[in-house]
Amino acid sequence: MLDLAALQSAMTHALLAGGPAEIEAELAAPSANPARRFAIYRNNMFLSLTAHLRSVFPVTVKLGDDRFFAYAAHQFILRAPPRESRLVVYGEAFPRFLAQFPACRHAPILAQMATLEWAIHKSLTSPQMPFLEPGDMTGLSGGMTLAVQPSLHFVLSRWPLLGPWAHEAERQRPLMRKMSRLAVVRHDDDIRFFELDPARFAFWRSLARRRPVEVAAAHALARDRKFNLVDELLFLCRNRLLTQA
Amino acid sequence: MHATSPRTPLPPVAGIGLRGPHLAQILKQRPSAGWLEVHAENYMKASPAAAALEQVRKNYALSVHGVGLSLGSATGVDPSHLARLKQLCDRFQPAMVSEHLAWCVGDGIYLNDLLPVPYDEEALAIVCRNIEQTQETIGRRILIENLSAYVGFARSTMMEPEFLSEIAERTGCGLLLDINNVYVSAHNLGFDAQAYIAALPAESIEEIHLAGHAENMTDDGPVLIDNHGSAVAPQVWSLYRFALERIGVRPTLIEWDSEIPPLETLLGEAMWADLLANSVTEDARSMSAFLPPSRAQTAKVALCDHHPARMMEHVHA
Incomplete structure (x- = not known):
């Protein structure tokens, strides 16, 4: 035994x-x-x-x-x-x-x-953390890291996924390939999507990986020389994507 | 009658399971459920659900019911899962914590079902060791629930009530009597459900569960499946009445985990449980004191105009 x-x-x-052959002798079920x-x-x-x-x-x-x-x-x-x-x-x-x-x-x-x-x-x-106000960023330096909402996640895809996702029942049209860089975040009971260009995607993802701001900005600038760091930080704040953590 | 006074910190009235689809409604309307049960594993991670439970617990007593500790595992319980359970209990301070007489982890794989253990000395020692470890780690007594079973073991040397009684005796844990599980197992394994309940130590039973089940036809005849997907069956209400007469009134949970109905349906089932308990108890006034005022009012109205035929079925079955 x-x-x-x-x-x-x-x-x-x-x-x-x-197939319970190995244990069949161990099992018991009256009348079955x-x-x-x-x-x-x-x-x-x-x-x-x-x-x-x-x-x-x-x-x-x-x-x-x-x-x-x-x-x-x-x-x-x-x-x-x-x-x-x-x-x-x-x-x-x-x-x-x-x-x-x-x-x-x-x-x-x-x-x-x-x-x-x-x-x-x-x-x-994911939990939702208290968000950072633009005024909280006074004294921000390039060597600092910023925390993003824990619910912020990224998707890199060779297809534009949001259309088929949003119209899940009305598909069947051929889908053309197109690089898609998405950020997904929860705000209260809602899910919000951001479709990002390569520079912003690199910046956001670097921040999420707790890279210093200057490193994240360098990643973005390597993809787009016109990347505007101040505008981007304000955008993140206004959309409650940065947290006080 | 061998009714005993419960020593449970939950109020001796019916509660309902807190399930996702009802969360917003419960927070907004604060319906008069006697207490709420939550599945431990759904709140072990920082999440919106855990944040909502912080709000819920301000208005309701909680019973935390685990489904993943695998107290019957010969290889022991997972220390990290146990640590998460302790964190959960420390955070939410539930009135009661319970788990199953079952195992669900084998070779490190979570099998997502509650599997039976043989009822012999080896399994008894293992289950008791795991329960003691759990109680020691979380710093409180737990209740152990009887399982619904489809198969038994040739090696078993004890009946389930004897096994459960020994567990309670050796570890000091309490028992959670799932009446639907008794009914399902009795049908599937061919034993007498009333004799099963009568053989349990009444003073150890601190909570009762009621739920629906399904009947599947197989080559061996009908088999009952514990699916928690429908209203409590009339035969289970009858067995509940038998249990109440035998052990006295206990906090009673209405479980409904699949095909989840509107909240009102769950509250209706809970009301029936309270009404039945009220009709059985020798001193109904002692229980009324525990009912929230709005619940007591609802119960009075319901006595006058709610499905008298169904009530008769319970009384006379």
């Missing part, structure tokens, strides 16, 4: 791989087939995790067809099952999985849309 640790390990394997009863747990696990992924990636579901999404989610769960019980953090690897999933080879926008949706999910589940 297996000890409890070995039994639970065998049950875990059976849940993920299917124990293996069929055990399959209920397997179904629960896959259905509930798939439901979680559907809720995080609703537009990806629609773009790719519901049955296809169920198949992709099943394969993802098998390859990258959750490692902790806070499901809110489960799904981060799904966009990367889709990018490498052979069945998505002819629909690369799925992985990109999933990237946007994960950024939205992270924004929605």
